[in-house]
Amino acid sequence: MIVIIDYGIGNPRSINNMLHKIDVESIISANSADIANAEKLILPGVGSFDAGMMNLEKMGILKILNEKVMREKTPILGICLGMQLFAKKSEEGVRAGLGWINANVIRFSFVNTLSNFKIPHMSWNTVNIQKNSELFQGIEDPRFYFVHSYHVKCENEEDILCNTTYGCEFHAAVKKDNVIGVQFHPEKSHKFGMKFLKNFSGLKKE
Amino acid sequence: MNIRTIPVLLLKEFGLVKTTKFKKPKYLGDPINIIKIFNDKEVDELILLDINATKKNTPPQYELIAEIASECFMPLCYGGGIRNLDTIKTILSLGVEKIAINSYAIENPQFIGIASEYVGSQTIVVSIDVKKNLLGKYEVYTKNGTQSAKLDPVTFAIQVEELGAGEIFLNSIDRDGTMKGYDVNLISKISRSVSIPVIACGGAGKLNDFSEAVKTGGASAVAAGSFFVFHGPHRAVLINVPSNKELTDIYSK
Numbered sequence: 399m400i401v402i403i404d405y406g407i408g409n410p411r412s413i414n415n416m417l418h419k420i421d422v423e424s425i426i427s428a429n430s431a432d433i434a435n436a437e438k439l440i441l442p443g444v445g446s447f448d449a450g451m452m453n454l455e456k457m458g459i460l461k462i463l464n465e466k467v468m469r470e471k472t473p474i475l476g477i478c479l480g481m482q483l484f485a486k487k488s489e490e491g492v493r494a495g496l497g498w499i500n501a502n503v504i505r506f507s508f509v510n511t512l513s514n515f516k517i518p519h520m521s522w523n524t525v526n527i528q529k530n531s532e533l534f535q536g537i538e539d540p541r542f543y544f545v546h547s548y549h550v551k552c553e554n555e556e557d558i559l560c561n562t563t564y565g566c567e568f569h570a571a572v573k574k575d576n577v578i579g580v581q582f583h584p585e586k587s588h589k590f591g592m593k594f595l596k597n598f599s600g601l602k603k604e
Numbered sequence: 605m606n607i608r609t610i611p612v613l614l615l616k617e618f619g620l621v622k623t624t625k626f627k628k629p630k631y632l633g634d635p636i637n638i639i640k641i642f643n644d645k646e647v648d649e650l651i652l653l654d655i656n657a658t659k660k661n662t663p664p665q666y667e668l669i670a671e672i673a674s675e676c677f678m679p680l681c682y683g684g685g686i687r688n689l690d691t692i693k694t695i696l697s698l699g700v701e702k703i704a705i706n707s708y709a710i711e712n713p714q715f716i717g718i719a720s721e722y723v724g725s726q727t728i729v730v731s732i733d734v735k736k737n738l739l740g741k742y743e744v745y746t747k748n749g750t751q752s753a754k755l756d757p758v759t760f761a762i763q764v765e766e767l768g769a770g771e772i773f774l775n776s777i778d779r780d781g782t783m784k785g786y787d788v789n790l791i792s793k794i795s796r797s798v799s800i801p802v803i804a805c806g807g808a809g810k811l812n813d814f815s816e817a818v819k820t821g822g823a824s825a826v827a828a829g830s831f832f833v834f835h836g837p838h839r840a841v842l843i844n845v846p847s848n849k850e851l852t853d854i855y856s857k
Contacts (some may be wrong), residue, residue, distance in 0.1 A: 411699040415674045444701075445724055516801050516824060518726050518770070521606040522648055541848070543648075543679060545701075545726050586679050586701065588646045 400424040400599060401436035404462075405453040408479065408586045413585040413595075420592050422599040430476035438599065439463075439472060443479030447503065447548070448491035450483050467498060471576045473601045481572070481579030482550055490548050498577045501552040508565045514566040518547040523582075525560040525570045532601070533559065533571070535577065537593045542570070542582035549581055576603070607818050607855045608648040608825035611645060611832040611845070612805060613638065615654045615684070618668070622829050623655070626733070626749035626782030629773040632833055632841050635668065640675050642832075645845035650676060651704065651803075651827060652771065653731075654684025655748055658707045661685075664695060673699035681773075683731055687715075689722055696723060704773055706731040708751045710746045710760075713767055720768030727805075730769040732757055734790060742790060749777045757790070758797050765798045772798060773827065776806030783809030783830050791821030803827050815854045 400417060402410045402424055410426040413557070417424040424440075425432065433439065443450055454460050466472040477483050485495045488503035495503070508515045524541050527534060534540060549568040552558055559571040571580045578598065582589030613635070614621050620638050621629035632638060633651075642650060652672065657664060664685050673680055683694055683704025692703050701724070709716055709730050720728040733745045734757045744755040752762075761772055774794055776787040786807045795802040801824035804817040808828035817823045835842035846854075 409696070409699065409701065411697060412673070412701070415699050416677055418674075419677070444727070453654075516799060520726065520771075520801060520824075521608055523606055545679075547726075586677065588643075588677050591677065 399436060401432050402426045402440045402442060403433065403459070404459055405450070405459070406452055406519050407445040408477075409444055409585070413440055413442055413477070413571070416585045416595060419456060420596050420599075422595065426458050428459060430459055432464060432484045433445060433459060433462050436466065436472065438601070439466065439474040440473060441480035441483065442474045443483065445476060445479055445556045446490055447479065447482060447488040447495070448493045450479050451491070451493040451495065454483070460494060463496070467577060471603055473576045473578065473598070473603065475598050476577075476579040477585070478546055478581060478583060481581055484577055484579050485550055488548060499550070499552065499557060499574045499579065500554050501550045501557070501572065502507060503548050504551050506547050506565060518545055519564045520545045521564075523562045523564065523570075523585075525562050525598045526559045526583075527560045529556070529560075531559050531573060533573070533594060534596050535597055537590055540590050542580075542584065542587040542590055544570075544582045546581060550579065607657055607814075607851075608803075609814060609846075609851050610649045610651055610803065610825055610827040611642055611647055612651045612827045612829045614655065614829065615652060615665070615668075616656050621655070622781060622833055626777050626780055629655070630839070636671060636675065637670050638833075638843065641843045642845065643675055643677055643827055645843070646848070647678060647744055647845055649681070651681045651683070653682075653704065656825060657685025659748055664691060666694060666698065669695060669700065670698040673801070673846075681729055683729070689719065692719055692723060696727070702727055702729050702771075704729040704731045705734065707746045707748075708765060710744065716764055716767040716769050722771065725768045725770035729771045729773050730764040731773040731775065732760060732764075732794075733775045738797045742793075745777060761794045761798050764802050769800060771801045771803060773803045774805060779807030781830050782807055784825075785813045786817040787807060787819040787820060788816055791823050792816055794823075795822035795824070801825060805829075809849065811854050814851070815857065818855060
């Protein structure tokens, strides 16, 4: 059972819709007991960094999340803001992130480029795989939907699964042991996202 | 750059329709069936507008929207009858990503700020309907194209960007349903004046119209109705979506 963490920010229903479509069992919950029993976790997120951290705190689920992810090594997938919260800190806010990935979150900056790249980045993009991972297995010509103004910058190159270019190159997916983050929205990326989520649902504990 | 190509579907009561110059709605079919086809064709995004909601002052059809959202594995934008935050929250909770605001953005522009603050500006699309007056000057229209708002579209576009709109959905009433090509001059005026993405709509009849709106007009995304649902001179209803390759080729030409 996958638990989609419902922390008042983001689109848990869209993720649930897609998991349902591909016959993966999931529930939307913010209940500590549900999280404790989860085989896998998904942290969605559309919104701002500080609001995201504040809500996790307010709902009293930071402790159980740390326990599940850091000690039990339960696979967790962070989507968009969810991924950014895995970092140490963000230019978007003042609060500390979860710090599960050795990375910071930075804002797109195109001051030195001549072309008019609009922010937020909002489009379908292909990805360049940097590291083989079962998460991208069986996805032909992967293409995903992105909408974001900030992106994650890893300190350890080995944590990068794939990159995308929008004005500059940035990480589309990262993975540090059981902690996986994607900047794109698999739940809104047709068959590419379905296959990706199916692969995630099939991951074994490391 | 990757351009989004977006079918726009108009909901009238329980069916989908397509208008010409915002009039003469022609019935296309059942929304769920048609949206399933667009989903299977892997379109970039979908815009669904309830053209009766404001006119009849009815709330959005939540059950239908939920059913549609559960079939949409791409971003979905809903518009029609949006006048308060609770409605926005309810629609987003059904699995919809974006909210288009039209008449109420004109009636109460401050609401754009309130809404985008609350749900994030990337979620709020301000839909601007434009028509040329007898002197050939562009004017913003409201209430489904029936009333002039006596606003200049460029001034209004700049205002909604400042208030926090994440995107502008720009619709030419004169071109709607005509399939005679976009009003590139209008698109260019607006997209040069704002830094948020402009989705061009109204008039697409062939693939080249899309690239024209992007290259000459500067649109960030292109939307169309008739192009995707009609076939042949007699406008037979037939869903047709160009492949991703065809679209990529046309934009990179």
